[in-house]
Amino acid sequence: MESARVIYRKPFSLGILFIGLIVLSTLPLYVQPYLVILLSFVLMYVIITLSWAIFSGPTRYISLASAAFFGIGVYISAILGELWPLPLVIAAGGLISFILALFIGLITLRLRGMYFIIFTFGVSELIRHSILWWEAKFTGTVGRWVIVVDHTTVYFVLLIIFIITLFAAYLIKRSKFGLALRSIGEQEEAAAHIGIGVTSLKTITFAISAFFMGATGAIMATRWTYIDPAIAFSPLFSFMPVLMAIFGGVGQLYGPIFGAAIFALLEEVLITKFPYYYMLLFGIILIAAILFLPNGLVGLVDKIRKRRQ
Amino acid sequence: MLVVNNLDTFYGKTQALWNVSLRVDEKEIISLVGANEAGKTTLLKSICGLIRPASGNVEFLGKRVDGLTPDCIVERGISLVPEGGKPFTEMTVRENLEMGAYPYKIWKERQARLEQVYHFFPYLKARERQLAKTLSGGERQMLAMGRSYMARPKLCMFDEPSYGLAPLMVKELFGSLVTMNEQGITILLVEQNIRHALEIADRAYLLENGRVILEGAPERFLQNGYVKKAYLGI
Structure with a gap:
């Protein structure tokens, strides 16, 4: 059949990916610091976008809660930065965001379309203002200082998070869960009655995507030295x-x-x-x-x- | 096998099903007939957990299944072929079928099940890699039947499989339905096309305004004066 459209194809070959990663991981050795900082900034957006796409891509649930998870990571870093070693702080940032996303997911993922979009946006604004209120009321400050980490470390940490995110995204996409997420995006009711536990699958995937955002927030916080809710929870994220x-x-x-x-x-x-x-x-x-x-x-x-x- | 007792289902404040009781025995083909808005689809959705009935209960293989989530009910062995088939149009035919085997225990057997489906519908094998949106109405119905079959159902429910299809296609689909039944799958068929539905049924139910008003062997329907006049036009 001529009209038969074959859609199985290799998205990008493993070789190119491998070379790309080697170039990225050796980059700080031979470029100026400015470029490393710039690339960190790029990597930050790449990770947030990729992890956003893990959930919102196949399911077509447009989430505007990324800033909430990113911001939580930033705040965890500010609070725990001086107490715990860096890898632990980053893991904590991811984990707290993961747990928060589970809760948000359980409440909001029963909503669809426009309502879901607005609700997620509302939730991230709510969290921002709650923290602002908390800081003003109990800590008596608006912002916080964050422990500084040198820019090469930031770059490498982001690179590692990126590789893990990419790997996770790939595994989910290739597994039966990837297909199930796509079927939710297309026909949620049909997905439910062929035996997909739609609510739990959506919630867990939402939380996984939040994990990477939180981890990214935790490391990026160290780039700014000073943070406040307006920076950490900027709607731009x-x-x-x-x-x-x-x-x-x-x-x-x-x-x-x-x-x-x-x-x-x-x-x-x-x-x-x-x-x-x-x-x-x-x-x-x-x-x-x-x-x-x-x-x-x-x-x-x-x-x-x-x-x- | 499936026993529905005194089911009442509401949409908001509107009652759609009134005290509906129904029984499906093993290896039977049961037809559930009635006009539009009689509550046929609502009944199917109540059985498979997409809508929660307000009162009454549903038993499957001796255990209550009302109140369970749809995915648990699928795992117990009830599957639904929705109206129009509802395939995942942006996925290939093969991916659609694989999705049918999503429940945990069946996923490992999907290759073997897939071969069986292709044996039933060689047509689907030829279109394995095509996107489901390129299929015609009848092909979509076949795909949906195949997808349900993948889940290893004991009871398969069909929601108006003949809707919008050419007579020849309808004949073929009903043929596949009977083949499925011969393989040991119990069938609950919802149809507006009463003549066809009664032809293959062991027993039938007539639903009107959310109530069961007639049940029994197909002959009883064909001889009933009211059914003749209102539904068969004779």
Whole structure:
């Protein structure tokens, strides 16, 4: 059949991935510190976007709670940073976010569509204001100091989190749970009556994605030295991953990765070159991307591939 | 095998099922017929756990299943082929079928089950790698039947499989239904197409406005004056 569309294909070969990781892991040896810091910033967005896509990609539940999980990680780092060694702090950041996501998931994942989106956004704002209130009432401060970690360490920690996230995303996607998540995104009721425990599967996946956001928050906190709720829970951490994932396309794992990387680099270039107009230019690029690349970079790659055949 | 006792189901404040009782014995084909909005789909959804009945109970193989979640009920051996099949359109035919074997114990046997489904519906094998959205209505119905079969059901419930299909296709589907039954799967069939449904049934129930108003052997239906007039047009 000519109309038969074969959709099994290798998203990107293992070789390229391996070379890419080697280059990334040796980078601090031969580039300037500025580039390492810039790449850390890029990696941060890549991890948040990728972990966002683990849950929201297949299920099509658009979550705007990323900032909540990221921010919790940041605060854990600020509170425990001086008491515990770094790896423990990062694990704690991830774990607390994981547990929080389980609770949020149990409440909100019964909502669908628009209601879910707004609820998750509300939850992350609620957490931000609760912490603000707590700090003002009981600790008597607004912000906190965070212990500083040198930028190469930050970079390597982020790289490790990225590799683990990628591995987790790959495993979930390839397993039967990946298929089940996609079936939830398509026909939740049909998914339920073929025997998928939809609520528990959604909740656990949501929590797994929150784990990586929390861990990322915990390490990124050390880059800022000073944090307050407005920095840690900035709504940008909720919105950017969604935009980046849409820009990249969510069908394949490389979509959110490259979407986030290109977006983050673009932001940096625009900020440095056009400090006054950067948001304006950013908006125009975003609109153009949505108009002309409705399926993101993944869609573009598909189109080129098809034309070649 | 399946016993439904005095089921009342509500949508909000509207009562959709009134004191419905039903019995399905092993290896039977039971047809549940009735017009639109008679409560047929509601009854199926109440049995498979998608809607919680307000009162009454559902027993399957001697154990109560009302109140369980849909995935537990599937694991007990009840599966549903929903109206229109509801395949996952952005997935391939093969992926759709594999999803049918999602429950933990069955997942390992999915390859063997898959071969059986392909044996039943060679047509699906030819389209294994095609996205389900490229299938026609009848093919979707087949796919949904295959998907249900993957879950190793003891009781398979069909929600209007003939809906919107060409007569030839309907005939083929009913043929597959009977084959499934011969394999030892009990069948509860919901249909508007009364003539077809009665033809293959061992017993039947007529549902009207959420109440069972007639039950018994198909012959009894065919001889009933009211059924003749209201449903068969003779």
